[in-house]
Amino acid sequence: xxxxxxxxxxxxxxxxxxxxxxxxxxxxxxxxxxxxxxxxxxxxxxxxxxxxxxxxxxxxxxxxxxxxxxxxxxxxxxxxxxxxxxxxxxxxxxxxxxxxxxxxxxxxxxxxxxxxxxxxxxxxxxxxxxxxxxxxxxxxxxxxxxxxxxxxxxxxxxxxxxxxxxxxxxxxxxxxxxxxxxxxxxxxxxxxxxxxxxxxxxxxxxxxxxxxxxxxxxxxxxxxxxxxxxxxxxxxxxxxxxxxxxxxxxxxxxxxxxxxxxxxxxxxxxxxxxxxxxxxxxxxxxxxxxxxxxxxxxxxxxxxxxxxxxxxxxxxxxxxxxxxxxxxxxxxxxxxxxxxxxxxxxxxxxxxxxxxxxxxxxxxxxxxxxxxxxxxxxxxxxxxxxxxxxxxxxxxxxxxxx
Amino acid sequence: xxxxxxxxxxxxxxxxxxxxxxxxxxxxxxxxxxxxxxxxxxxxxxxxxxxxxxxxxxxxxxxxxxxxxxxxxxxxxxxxxxxxxxxxxxxxxxxxxxxxxxxxxxxxxxxxxxxxxxxxxxxxxxxxxxxxxxxxxxxxxxxxxxxxxxxxxxxxxxxxxxxxxxxxxxxxxxxxxxxxxxxxxxxxxxxxxxxxxxxxxxxxxxxxxxxxxxxxxxxxxxxxxxxxxxxxxxxxxxxxxxxxxxxxxxxxxxxxxxxxxxxxxxxxxxxxxxxxxxxxxxxxxxxxxxxxxxxxxxxxxxxxxxxxxxxxxxxxxxxxxxxxxxxxxxxxxxxxxxxxxxxxxxxxxxxxxxxxxxxxxxxxxxxxxxxxxxxxxxxxxxxxxxxxxxxxxxxxxxxxxx
Numbered sequence: 001x002x003x004x005x006x007x008x009x010x011x012x013x014x015x016x017x018x019x020x021x022x023x024x025x026x027x028x029x030x031x032x033x034x035x036x037x038x039x040x041x042x043x044x045x046x047x048x049x050x051x052x053x054x055x056x057x058x059x060x061x062x063x064x065x066x067x068x069x070x071x072x073x074x075x076x077x078x079x080x081x082x083x084x085x086x087x088x089x090x091x092x093x094x095x096x097x098x099x100x101x102x103x104x105x106x107x108x109x110x111x112x113x114x115x116x117x118x119x120x121x122x123x124x125x126x127x128x129x130x131x132x133x134x135x136x137x138x139x140x141x142x143x144x145x146x147x148x149x150x151x152x153x154x155x156x157x158x159x160x161x162x163x164x165x166x167x168x169x170x171x172x173x174x175x176x177x178x179x180x181x182x183x184x185x186x187x188x189x190x191x192x193x194x195x196x197x198x199x200x201x202x203x204x205x206x207x208x209x210x211x212x213x214x215x216x217x218x219x220x221x222x223x224x225x226x227x228x229x230x231x232x233x234x235x236x237x238x239x240x241x242x243x244x245x246x247x248x249x250x251x252x253x254x255x256x257x258x259x260x261x262x263x264x265x266x267x268x269x270x271x272x273x274x275x276x277x278x279x280x281x282x283x284x285x286x287x288x289x290x291x292x293x294x295x296x297x298x299x300x301x302x303x304x305x306x307x308x309x310x311x312x313x314x315x316x317x318x319x320x321x322x323x324x325x326x327x328x329x330x331x332x333x334x335x336x337x338x339x340x341x342x343x344x345x346x347x348x349x350x351x352x353x354x355x356x357x358x359x360x361x362x363x364x365x366x367x368x369x370x371x372x373x374x375x376x377x378x379x380x381x382x383x384x385x386x387x388x389x390x391x392x393x394x395x396x397x398x399x400x401x402x
Numbered sequence: 403x404x405x406x407x408x409x410x411x412x413x414x415x416x417x418x419x420x421x422x423x424x425x426x427x428x429x430x431x432x433x434x435x436x437x438x439x440x441x442x443x444x445x446x447x448x449x450x451x452x453x454x455x456x457x458x459x460x461x462x463x464x465x466x467x468x469x470x471x472x473x474x475x476x477x478x479x480x481x482x483x484x485x486x487x488x489x490x491x492x493x494x495x496x497x498x499x500x501x502x503x504x505x506x507x508x509x510x511x512x513x514x515x516x517x518x519x520x521x522x523x524x525x526x527x528x529x530x531x532x533x534x535x536x537x538x539x540x541x542x543x544x545x546x547x548x549x550x551x552x553x554x555x556x557x558x559x560x561x562x563x564x565x566x567x568x569x570x571x572x573x574x575x576x577x578x579x580x581x582x583x584x585x586x587x588x589x590x591x592x593x594x595x596x597x598x599x600x601x602x603x604x605x606x607x608x609x610x611x612x613x614x615x616x617x618x619x620x621x622x623x624x625x626x627x628x629x630x631x632x633x634x635x636x637x638x639x640x641x642x643x644x645x646x647x648x649x650x651x652x653x654x655x656x657x658x659x660x661x662x663x664x665x666x667x668x669x670x671x672x673x674x675x676x677x678x679x680x681x682x683x684x685x686x687x688x689x690x691x692x693x694x695x696x697x698x699x700x701x702x703x704x705x706x707x708x709x710x711x712x713x714x715x716x717x718x719x720x721x722x723x724x725x726x727x728x729x730x731x732x733x734x735x736x737x738x739x740x741x742x743x744x745x746x747x748x749x750x751x752x753x754x755x756x757x758x759x760x761x762x763x764x765x766x767x768x769x770x771x772x773x774x775x776x777x778x779x780x781x782x783x784x785x786x787x788x789x790x791x792x793x794x795x796x797x798x799x800x801x802x803x804x
Contacts, residue, residue: 035664134664194648194672195640201673202637204666205680209629211613227611235604235637238597243732246596252703260701262437262536264606264693268700270596271603278607291666298670299662301654330645330732 019077020045020070020106020113023150031108031143034136041122044147045113046070046105049089050097052153058389059153060095060380061144062104063161063168065366066293067233067285069112072104073097078284087368094377099384099392100157107168108143109135109293111286115143118219118286129288130216137164137300141171145179155179157387158380162186162365163332164293167300170340173321174302174313182320182383184376186365187329189336190310190343191301196331199239200294203232207287216288229287230278237277242328242361246270303343310339311346320386321351322379324372326364352379421479422447422472422508422515425552433510433545436538443524446549447515448472448507451491452499454555460791461555462497462782463546464506465563465570467768468695469635469687471514474506475499480686489770496779501786501794502559509570510545511537511695513688517545520621520688531690532618539566539702543573547581557581559789560782564588564767565734566695569702572742575723576704576715584785586778588726588767591738592712592745593703598733601641602696605634609689618690631689632680639679644730644763648672705745712745719746722788723753724781726774728766754781 022045025031030038047070052059062072062085073089075082089095089102106114109132117132124131148156159172159180166188173183192200207213210228214221238246250270254260257267266272306312321344325337334355344351354375358364365372384391424447427433432440449472454461464474464487475491477484491497491504508516511534519534526533550558561574561582568590575585594602609615612630616623640648652672656662659669668674708714723746727739736757746753756777760766767774 130666134666191654193645194652194654194670195645197654197670198636198640198648198672198676201668201670201676202633202640205636205677206608206611206633208666209608209612209633231604231608231611231633234600234607238600238604243595243597246600250596252593252596252599264532264536264610264697266603268596268599268603270600274600274603275607295666 019074020047022046022113023147025146025150029146031139031146033133033139033142035133037133039115039133041115042108042143042146043113043115043119044105044108044143046103046147047072047074048104049073049102050100052101052151053389056153057155057157057387058100059148059151059156060100060102061148061156061159061172062089062095062102063144063159063165063172064104064107065161065163065165066236066297067281067290068165069110070104070106070114071112073102076284079280084366088373088376094373095160095380096377096392099389100380103147103151105144105147107140107164107293109140109289109296111289116286117216117288117292127219129219132288132292134295134299135292136296137167137171138175138305140296141168141175144168144172145176148179155181157389158182158184158383160184160186160376161188163188163362164297166332167297170302170313171300173317173319174306177314177317177319180319181387182322182379184322184324184379185337185340186324186372187326187332187337187362188340189332190303190313190340192298193336197298199236199331200298202235203294204291206231206235207290213287216291218287224282225287226282229282229285229290230275232290233281233285234274234278237274239331240361240363242330242359244328244359245361248359310343314344314347314349317347317349319349320379320383321349322354322375323351324354324356324365324375326360326362327355327357328359329362329364331362421476422449424448424515425549427548431548433541433548435535435541435544437535439535441517441535443517444510444545444548445515445517445521446507446510446545448505448549449474449476450506451475451504452502454503454553455791458555459557459789460502460559461550461553462502462504463550463558463561463574464491464497464504465546465561465567465574466506466509467563467565467567468638468699469683469692470567471512472506472508472516473514475504478686481682486768490775490778496775497562497782498779498794501791502782505549505553507546507549509542509566509695511542511691511698513691518688519618519690519694529621531621534690534694536697536701537694538698539569539573540577540707542698543570543577546570546574547578550581557583559791560584560586560785562586562588562778563590565590565764566699568734569699572704572715573702575719575721576708579716579719579721582721583789584722584724584781586724586726586781587739587742588774589728589731589734589739589764590742591734592705592715592742594700595738599700601638601733602700604637605696606693608633608637609692612689615689618693620689626684627689628684631684631687631692632677634692635683636676636680639676641733642763642765644732644761646730646761647763650761712741713748716746716749716751719749719751721751722781722785723751724756724777725753726756726758726767726777728762728764729757729759730761731764731766733764
């Protein structure tokens with residue numbers, strides 16, 4: 001907890017941000033968005049872990065992925081499950097909260113307390129719905145800079161994230177190089193591919209095809225396009241796993257039955273698993289936020305902002321990079337991560353590249369992946385040494401925890 | 403046209419079979435299905451091209467894929483476009499109708515004239531809907547054997563097909579080896595994988611999530627789950643193309659606009675293309691048929707019917723095989739096709755294996771793919787020689803058409 005930061009009431013939110021700290025920026029501090037709109041008021045809900053050192057040198061910003069939120073390393077207030085990066089962030093863990101001050105903020109456009117399509121539009125007193133402006137990855141990062149200003153943190157020791165979180169990491173490093181000492185983009189790319197956009201478009205169409213979506217006005221009309229969002233989640237979830245992992249986990253195993261039933265129930269375990277993924281997701285995620293965040297990813301094309309030359313995004317940077325990819329990730333394959341590395345090399349940046357051999361697909365960055373933990377811990381150790389951060393008191397203990 | 407075969411009225415069909423020949427088998431000739439039901443009456447709608455030779459030695463059965471039908475090489479009566487295998491089947495083409503008698507039948511469970519969930523159940527006078535029995539690939543093949551019996555054809559010179567069509571080819575060769583002189587399974591597998599099932603389940607859930615599906619009774623209630631089926635088609639269509647092909651064809655190109663619009667319209671060409679694929683599909687395909695045919699594919703596991711040993715499916719076969727795969731097909735990858743080849747080798751079968759280098763993905767078997775055409779033509783030539791079929795009169799002309 002940061003002394004002096006007030007938690008504000010968030011009762012106007014569709015989904016509140018229980019247990020989160022919340023900061024609000026009023027009309028005097030609008031957020032200039034890529035679409036040209038000066039957005040205000042802006043609310044950011046965030047979690048912190050660990051203690052900010054007096055020099056404010058040890059802050060790590062964790063950028064979350066599409067369907068995650070600020071609850072990286074605490075019990076999630078809706079699902080009551082451990083945070084999505086509980087294995088990575090905490091006491092003695094690779095992002096060691098005994099050593100670092102960790103910030104994770106719900107992204108702009110999200111649905112766990114930060115401003116998004118479910119927020120109340122002060123101009124109408126009703127939730128924005130599709131009147132919420134379409135935001136970009138750069139807009140998300142701009143909002144995060146306002147949070148850092150609010151926290152009085154000039155420079156991040158590190159910014160780290162996977163997938164959409166990795167896009168934010170790249171955007172941070174490109175747009176605010178002086179504020180980023182080190183950066184760890186994981187399982188990401190400098191732009192969304194045609195296939196990536198295609199899968200997102202299917203998800204959006206699934207949501208919009210649900211008559212309960214009501215043109216985005218479901219909150220006002222008391223409905224919820226849960227079926228559409230569930231289908232979207234199911235389709236997306238397949239892309240997060242590798243063919244090999246699905247084969248290993250499910251194969252053609254039947255679900256609690258001795259033989260196929262010649263029907264449309266979930267005969268196969270994979271069907272039951274996907275249905276579960278869909279039905280649990282809709283309890284914690286806002287359908288319009290799903291549209292907005294997928295759109296932000298689709299729009300991401302970092303090179304396009306730099307005359308089509310990705311290397312130009314990083315010219316003159318002094319940030320240290322560690323790029324991580326997974327061999328079986330077919331949504332954000334190694335190749336797209338390697339293009340980032342090539343651009344960083346061309347820009348003369350300090351960069352390590354770690355390709356991790358695993359069959360777990362895109363979701364590997366969320367799993368118990370010792371090679372990832374080792375790479376992050378090692379890179380942060382090295383960067384901390386360069387930054388002059390003191391060694392953690394629990395050093396020997398924590399290194400045995402890998 | 404086969405003399406003596408009457409075209410019957412199909413006015414009771416939701417989607418009739420214009421221009422097709424139709425044969426109906428009554429209650430005295432029931433089709434015993436894998437689910438245990440004796441199904442009758444059974445209707446099969448089919449097309450033929452070329453002339454059956456007096457010895458009935460030159461018949462080629464073309465087995466169609468999930469969303470195709472019997473209109474392989476004629477103008478499609480609904481879309482008014484050329485048949486789905488017009489490039490492969492016809493005068494001087496690889497499956498040369500000057501030489502071979504080609505049969506293509508709408509599969510059992512389909513929606514272009516053969517018995518399917520849209521057919522009228524004589525017991526109720528209403529369309530079956532979900533009361534139609536869940537059928538398997540083997541059931542489809544059994545229905546085709548009844549058609550061949552009706553046509554008086556003992557042995558097929560060749561059975562050929564891609565994807566679900568390839569599954570039928572494998573089932574023909576396994577269940578009816580004496581009736582298959584040669585077989586060309588293309589871009590297929592001896593069983594559906596977990597990932598394959600997963601994508602199909604998403605499509606089914608998309609259809610069933612549409613309130614206009616009405617528990618499968620939409621025909622009776624005058625609705626149509628077009629939005630759901632469209633989403634299903636969009637998701638499936640992504641799997642039919644490779645990432646590389648999408649990149650080559652669409653990349654991040656914008657659709658008739660100079661810049662992104664910060665909205666949810668189809669900014670990108672890939673979005674517009676997918677939406678078009680979805681919306682045109684629903685005009686020609688029955689949503690319940692989509693459920694039934696995907697289910698039949700999910701259930702396909704040829705080895706399971708032979709003590710888990712795929713080679714046992716082909717023991718003692720004298721059929722000549724040519725297995726074809728495409729390097730960029732990630733839905734039915736080369737690996738699955740190679741497993742078929744290994745099983746055939748283990749069974750001592752005659753088998754050629756052709757892996758074609760292309761970036762066009764699973765749909766390659768439907769495209770203008772000269773290597774595929776050459777492989778099919780060459781294999782058929784060789785098999786025809788072995789079968790003692792006379793050389794075609796147009797031989798020299800046709801070989802220049804490759």
